[in-house]
Amino acid sequence: MSKSFSRRRFLHTALAASVVPNLPDAARGAAPAPKRLVAGTRVLEVNGRPAKVFGLTGPDGRPGIRLAAGERFRVDLANESGARTLVHWHGQLPPWTQDGFPWPQTPPIANGAVQAYDYARFPARTGCTRITTCRNRA
Numbered sequence: 001m002s003k004s005f006s007r008r009r010f011l012h013t014a015l016a017a018s019v020v021p022n023l024p025d026a027a028r029g030a031a032p033a034p035k036r037l038v039a040g041t042r043v044l045e046v047n048g049r050p051a052k053v054f055g056l057t058g059p060d061g062r063p064g065i066r067l068a069a070g071e072r073f074r075v076d077l078a079n080e081s082g083a084r085t086l087v088h089w090h091g092q093l094p095p096w097t098q099d100g101f102p103w104p105q106t107p108p109i110a111n112g113a114v115q116a117y118d119y120a121r122f123p124a125r126t127g128c129t130r131i132t133t134c135r136n137r138a
Helices: 007-022
Strands: 035-046 049-057 073-079 085-089 114-119 132-136
Touching (some): 073 085
Parallel strands (some): 035 073
Antiparallel strands (some): 085 132
8 A cells, every 4th residue: 555645745845854854963863072181281481480380282273172061061171281190170070081081091182082971960950160170190
């Protein structure tokens, strides 16, 4: 038995097929791409003398990272600091394996390596991620 295929049904199907690929990832149900955060160093002048400091630079070239309220913490952290490093996410409750504590199961991130982080932020109702710190582990 064949179903009739009306002009109206054809137009609805064609419209849906043309719209879905153009929807944002969230509307299509796909997870957004992780944001890139770079752990690196720079030199500041302190009391007239150079001081090497560690920092985190977001995808927009500014310090840190900005997330929308309720957005998951999906970050690829690239270590370009020249040394092994750990990052502890202050004010968050990530899984223990992503918390930046030097457990034997969670070694420092090697220079040149990328570490992926993916967890629901805490508190999820706020629109900001608190200060992050970068600790060098030689």
